[in-house]
Each structure stands twice: as structure tokens, then as C-alpha cells.
Amino acid sequence: MTVIKVADENEVISKLASYTEKISNDAISKRGKFFIGLSGGSVVKFLCEGLPTLNTDWSKWVLAFCDERVVPEDSEDSTFGTYKRNLIPKTSLKEEQFVTIKQGVSAEEAASDYTKKLTAAFSSTNFTFDLLLLGMGPDGHTCSLFPGHPLLNEMSLKVAPITDSPKPPPERVTLTYPVINSARNCIFAITGAGKADMVKRILKDQEDLPSTRVKPEGSLYWIVDSAAAAHL
Numbered sequence: 001m002t003v004i005k006v007a008d009e010n011e012v013i014s015k016l017a018s019y020t021e022k023i024s025n026d027a028i029s030k031r032g033k034f035f036i037g038l039s040g041g042s043v044v045k046f047l048c049e050g051l052p053t054l055n056t057d058w059s060k061w062v063l064a065f066c067d068e069r070v071v072p073e074d075s076e077d078s079t080f081g082t083y084k085r086n087l088i089p090k091t092s093l094k095e096e097q098f099v100t101i102k103q104g105v106s107a108e109e110a111a112s113d114y115t116k117k118l119t120a121a122f123s124s125t126n127f128t129f130d131l132l133l134l135g136m137g138p139d140g141h142t143c144s145l146f147p148g149h150p151l152l153n154e155m156s157l158k159v160a161p162i163t164d165s166p167k168p169p170p171e172r173v174t175l176t177y178p179v180i181n182s183a184r185n186c187i188f189a190i191t192g193a194g195k196a197d198m199v200k201r202i203l204k205d206q207e208d209l210p211s212t213r214v215k216p217e218g219s220l221y222w223i224v225d226s227a228a229a230a231h232l
């Protein structure tokens with residue numbers, strides 16, 4: 001694991017962009033495609049500001065979601081909807097490059113359908129992402145994997161439904177640890193004093209929390225601004 005401490009949010013955004021650019025170009029040169037998993041929350045803002053600066057072949061990108069809320073795409077709560085409105089117009093990405101959840105169905109059906117869509121995208125039942133871009137909630141959750149939730153122990157489903165998310169909205173689908181920890185690279189991007197206690201509990205105390213359980217076979221980076229790194 002590599003912890004990268006930077007001064008402020010702007011530096012988190014630029015560091016996240018530069019790591020993503022390098023990883024994307026490496027994946028494209030080696031395998032002809034770049035599979036990336038996007039998170040919601042503040043990561044959306046970081047990426048919508050940072051990704052348009054990248055020097056990359058956007059046509060080779062396949063974009064999926066580390067988790068997604070089971071809401072209509074035009075809802076404020078839709079993670080894809082937010083990227084659609086705030087990222088796509090600033091790049092040459094096309095909507096079709098995003099692996100999105102089925103609309104108008106239950107979380108269970110959306111998770112099952114998403115698994116099929118990812119199988120098609122990867123042409124394999126092994127979803128080996130080149131990069132997962134992760135946030136961490138103030139309770140230490142990541143994706144839609146929350147402290148004490150049974151999904152922390154889900155080892156067979158690759159994409160799981162959740163209907164009791166403590167972070168609204170309650171209905172979501174989420175990647176599970178078998179997929180998360182098979183990624184070539186995982187990057188957490190964390191800012192703000194509100195996360196400082198949890199960052200310490202995870203990075204210094206190694207408390208068993210959902211974000212601590214992200215231990216990919218590949219590389220793990222935590223990009224943290226000075227406010228969130230205050231107790232390290």
C-alpha cells in the first residue's frame with residue numbers, strides 16, 4: 001500500500017488524474033482496453049474535474065461502477081447520471097462505453113443483470129479491473145459495503161444487491177470483495193477533516209473496517225489531503 005499525502009483537494013484531483021492517466025495508458029498498450037470502476041460521492045467531483053485533463057485514448061475505455069444507486073438515471077442520486085451530465089460532455093467518451101444498471105427493476109434484478117453485463121464487457125466471468133477508484137465514507141464504508149453488513153462476507157456473488165444502505169438511497173448494487181481485491185490497481189481519494197479519524201483508524205490502527213478489507217492483488221494507493229491525513 002502507498003499513502004500519498006497532498007496539501008489540498010486540488011492536489012488530490014491532479015494526483016488522481018495523473019495516476020489514472022498512467023494506469024489507463026499502460027492497460028491500453030498491454031491489453032488494448034482500460035477497465036475502470038467509478039465510485040459515487042465526492043469521487044465524482046474529483047473525476048469530473050480531473051479526468052478531462054488526461055492524455056489518453058478515450059475510445060479504449062470501458063467504464064463501470066464500484067457501486068450504483070438503484071434509482072432512475074435522471075435522478076440526482078444516480079452516480080451514472082452525474083457522470084453523464086458532468087464528465088461525458090468534457091471528454092470524447094460515449095454513453096455506450098459505460099456499463100450501466102438496468103432501469104426500473106429491483107436491486108436484486110439489477111445486480112443479476114449487472115453481473116451479466118460485466119461478463120459480456122470482460123468477455124469473462126473474471127472481472128479483473130485495471131483500476132477501481134474508491135471513496136470512503138465517514139463510517140469507513142467503501143462501495144456500498146458498510147460496517148457490520150453481511151455483504152462484507154459475500155464471497156460468491158460478484159455484484160450484490162443491498163436494500164438497507166445506511167447511506168441513502170437505501171437500494172444499491174455493489175461490487176463485492178472477490179472482484180475488488182482482484183483489481184490490478186485500487187485508488188482511494190479522500191479529503192477533509194471529517195475523514196481524519198477514520199483514515200487513522202484504517203491506515204494507522206488497521207481496524208477491521210470495510211475500507212481496510214480492500215487489499216487488491218495489484219497495487220493499492222491512498223491519496224489523502226492534509227486535513228484527512230491530520231492524525232497519521
Ligand SMILES: O=C(O)[C@H](O)[C@@H](O)[C@H](O)[C@H](O)COP(=O)(O)O
Pocket residue numbers: 039040041042043066067068069079134135136137138141142143144167
Ligand atoms: O455511491 C456512493 O455513495 C459511493 O460509491 C460511496 O461508496 C462513496 O464513495 C462513499 O460513500 C464516500 O462518499 P464521500 O466521498 O462523498 O464521503
